[in-house]
Amino acid sequence: MLFKNLKNQWEVSQVSEVNAATQQFKTIATNAIDDLLSFDPVFATYLGDHRFDDLLPDLTEKARGQQAQKITDHLTELDAVDDLELSTSDQIDLEILRSRLTKSQFEVSELRAATWNPMVWNPGTALHLLVSREFASEPERARSVRARLAAIPGFLTAARRELGELTQIHTETAITQLAGTSRLIETEVADLVDDADLVSTAHAAVIEFSVWxxxxxxxxxxxxxLGERLYAATLWHGLDDGTSPTMLLEAAEAHLEKVNLA
Known part of the structure; x- marks a missing residue:
């Protein structure tokens, strides 16, 4: 909702007079949303924002540090907004944005899935979104696919450098999913881009990563x-409320007891 509608609403707004706090918030929010989407070009493509269709995400340690700093800056800017001067809808949007920024900060700085979960390094979705959705002409989408294909070897080289101690289940799942990515490149992607050398190089990089x-x-x-602390934080950010793992377990057990007694 925030990413798909709020930004577009502001860009086409016909409101000519807004107070200083409203203008301040809208400027901060527009910049923050743009940054969040640029951090995850694949998610941007999924949402229908095609400014970053030629990119893969930068999941390196250096990039994560830069992203964390930008998120911190945006949160600091939001704290400076006098929310009492905002409309009710803008107050709600501010809290939604704050929650999304805080979640991204947690994922980048604490969860750090790019260091242990090889599934996040699979470029398959980045390609599939471009070949399966007819949001633009084939030549235009093909240009974006070519750019992402060209980035795959470097992207997967970075993956081998960034990944540390792995989990077996995530690694096994990643290997299975990469087989699907390999088939996608050989078939639909190859048909769209019509560039045998580029396809071959990207395909070889995927196979090499799978072998590794x-x-x-x-x-x-x-x-x-994840451990109690990270799991509790993941649950909190996912649900965006104060439900703890213990509370969730107790509720589930109580519901199970009711079902068994019925």
């Missing part, structure tokens, strides 16, 4: 459990 992951499987000893 297979070699890591015997050493993939990291527990897939």
């Amino acid at each position: 992951l297979t070699e890591q499987l015997p050493k993939a000893q990291r527990s897939p459990r």
Whole structure:
């Protein structure tokens, strides 16, 4: 809702007179949303924002640090907005944006899935969204696909550098999913871009990454459990309320008891 509608609403707004706090918030929000989308070009494509269709996400440690700093800056700017001067709808939007920024900060700085979950390095969705949706002409989409294909070798080289101790379940799943990405590149992607060399290079990079992951499987000893603190935080950001894992478990057990007694 925030990403798909709010930004467009502001861009086409016919309101000519707004107070200083409203203008301040809308400027901050527009910049923050643009940054969040640029951090995740694949998500932007999914939402229908095609400014970043030629990019893959930068999941390197350096980029994550830069993203964390930008998010911190946006949160600081939001704190400076006098929300009492905003309309009710803008107050709600401010809290939605604050929540989304805080979630992104947690994912980048604490969860850090790019260091242990190889599934986030699969470029398959980045390609599939471009070939499966007819949001633009084939030549235009093909240009974006070519750009993402060209980025795959470097992207997966970075993956091998950034990934540390792996979990077995995530690694096995990633290997299975990469097989699908390989088939996608050989078929639909190849048909769209009509560039055998580019397709071959990207396909080889995916296969090489899959082989590398297979070699890591015997050493993939990291527990897939996040631990109490990270799981509680993940749950909090996902639900955006104060429900704790303990409260959720108690509610589930109470519901199960009711079902068993029925």
